[in-house]
Amino acid sequence: MGTKRMNGKRQDFSLTVDMVIFTVVDDTLNVLLVKRKYEPFAGIWALPGGFVEEDETPREAAERELLEEAGLSASYLEQLYTFGEPRRDPRGRVVSVAHFALVPASQLKIRAGDDAADARLFPVHNLPKLAFDHKDIIAYAVTRVGNKIQYTNVVWSLLPPAFTLSDIQAIYESIWGKKVDKRNFRKKLLSLGLLKPLSRERTGLRQRPAKLYAFKTKQFVELRRFF
């Protein structure tokens, strides 16, 4: 609420956003991490993020961080959860509004900010030791994404403008961790009517060229049952 109890104990908090930025590399879900330059946790990998500023909503802060750390603005972005364990940050009471973003690897421009010694992608199932409660945050984000792709088309935020049906299938298989039947997958996907075939094909590989597709609309679509 807005401060209902006039006599409640008011307490000052710092508010941050932490960004779980997902992309797919080699059919594997990856997350962007930065190596911290300063204490606490100097030299340890962490999620990119930063303070919410005076005139920002948490979402605006997330968009700003996404631009600063990953060099892009358009993609899928969603508030994930607010982490507020009293002692999650050794410096004081810092509450973090975690967000996750899905971005195509092709558009990712990784930049280590001033306060980062390094920045790179890690497969979500092969993460280094992480600062703060960031392991928990990533685990929660992976769960959320895994659920979300079951009833929405958000995974498509991970794809470039032109892609093959096998590209989409590979992403689903990677996130679900199991193979799916190619014929059934294509049948269902095309029956949704959300894709338009391009006249181009992907050639140059020593195999039959694959038809390229694009989204009719990049609109987010929510269905009762997607796959």
Place this chain on the structure above:
Amino acid sequence: MGTKRMNGKRQDFSLTVDMVIFTVVDDTLNVLLVKRKYEPFAGIWALPGGFVEEDETPREAAERELLEEAGLSASYLEQLYTFGEPRRDPRGRVVSVAHFALVPASQLKIRAGDDAADARLFPVHNLPKLAFDHKDIIAYAVTRVGNKIQYTNVVWSLLPPAFTLSDIQAIYESIWGKKVDKRNFRKKLLSLGLLKPLSRERTGLRQRPAKLYAFKTKQFVELRRFF
């Protein structure tokens, strides 16, 4: 994150929880509101809530508020969303971690706290004018609950320890706003194997007595497709 950028602009925030406490009265989804005693929005209805205190997680604050305002602890409680519009509270930068709770009407003990002039239930589709952004918060909570009951058994948090199959059906119909087929509903519900029939019946009404059931476990169950 925990404050990654040492050089970012730190800003002090007040942190509150707002509670969307749902219950079902007369087959209708209701929400608990309190009438504010003090400015801002004195005399206006608002969600119960209050400040997150020094050693509390947001969830603990939510549990405390639930106990203070509704007189109960056990029920379904979930973090909903964090609302952080810079000007959502006229007194300053107040960020609210909204939660929603589902409680059985039979256990609700409504108490107007010191800072409330009144407290009562309102049907979610017939709300009074509301303080702050609480209209948005409730709308979001209603959407979330409507989605959640499609693939989980959380609605059962709204029921007393013993209930009839028609009781459950009425809640689904109320939240979904449409009638469902009695035979199909029962078939599906019983096939899930989550209920145990009690030996008692509900008598005293001028109609055939209805069998009473209880949950085998009050555990939260998540299914791909529930109804």
Place this chain on the structure above:
DNA sequence: ACAAAAGTGTTTTCATTACACCCATGG
């Protein structure tokens, strides 16, 4: 010619939906 992935239909299985009548009670 061969390796590697692309592409393509039919059948079976299972879950959901539609649908109507008798039952037990209190008044």
Place this chain on the structure above:
DNA sequence: CCATGGGTGTAATGAAAACACTTTTGT
């Protein structure tokens, strides 16, 4: 005896799942 909700089964429909071979290219 009657009004009220309680209680029950079967057939039709539609979606998902299972399943194997031919095509096209680069080397």
